[in-house]
Amino acid sequence: ITSRPAPHNVYTDFNRLDALNTAKKYTKSTFTSWERKDEVKQTPTASIIDLNISGPTYSPRFTYDSSTNSYLRLQEGEPHLVLAKDLKTTKQLNPKTVIAIVTTYGLDKDGYHSSYRTTGTGNIFVFQDGIVSTGKWSRKDASSMYEFTDKNGFPMKLNRGQTWVTLVSSDSAVSYKP
Numbered sequence: 001i002t003s004r005p006a007p008h009n010v011y012t013d014f015n016r017l018d019a020l021n022t023a024k025k026y027t028k029s030t031f032t033s034w035e036r037k038d039e040v041k042q043t044p045t046a047s048i049i050d051l052n053i054s055g056p057t058y059s060p061r062f063t064y065d066s067s068t069n070s071y072l073r074l075q076e077g078e079p080h081l082v083l084a085k086d087l088k089t090t091k092q093l094n095p096k097t098v099i100a101i102v103t104t105y106g107l108d109k110d111g112y113h114s115s116y117r118t119t120g121t122g123n124i125f126v127f128q129d130g131i132v133s134t135g136k137w138s139r140k141d142a143s144s145m146y147e148f149t150d151k152n153g154f155p156m157k158l159n160r161g162q163t164w165v166t167l168v169s170s171d172s173a174v175s176y177k178p
Contacts, residue, residue: 001087011087013085031145032145034145034146034148034156034158034163035155035158036157036158036159036160037158037159039096039128039129039160040129041129042129042130043131044131044178045130045131045132045176045178046127046130046132046176047063047064047130047176047177047178048063048064048176048177049061049062049063049098049127049132049174049175050175050176051100051166051168051173052168052173052174053166053168056076056077058075060073060074060166061073061074061077062074062095064130068094069096069129069159070094070095070096070161071094071096071098071127071164072093072094073093073094073095079092080092093162093164094162095161095162095163095164096128096158096159096160096161096163097126097127097128097158097161097162097164098126098127098128098164098166099124099127099148099158099163099165100167100173100174101122101137101165101166101167101168102122102123102124102168102169102171102173102174103116103117103118103122103167103169104117105117105168105169116167116169118142118167119139119140119141119142119144120138121137121138121139122137123135123136123137123171124136124137125174125176126156127176128158128159132176133150133151134151135149135150135151135156136148136149136153
């Protein structure tokens, strides 16, 4: 659309993506999704999540909404809204699962943009069902899928639905309260 600056002006849907796949003769995929689980509402231990990325403008807050078992995303203290399909109405982002990947942070070669390490291993915080679980992430190379394991080394299962992933520079960049 022309009413928004790039790259925030690009939209598509599954019908268009499926048509593109057909035109390019993409008939199979080796993609494997993260393991999913049924939702289990619990007594919240993580109702408010703050992720310190680089300051108030970019550091999001998530608040747990028990009625939908999801986390409402706020940016700069205001609801983080996205356009609906009609490109006129908005709704607040509300992922079922929020993951904070702890990794090395630095500045890009231009000295202005952030640069995070996206391969290797590190700690994770997984927020879902109103609680937090800790574990490890790993990723072999840039074309591999992230793998998440719990504190006992078993694959971490995530709620079905939207999963929001944020990269942070340290364990202390993640805070939460009941």
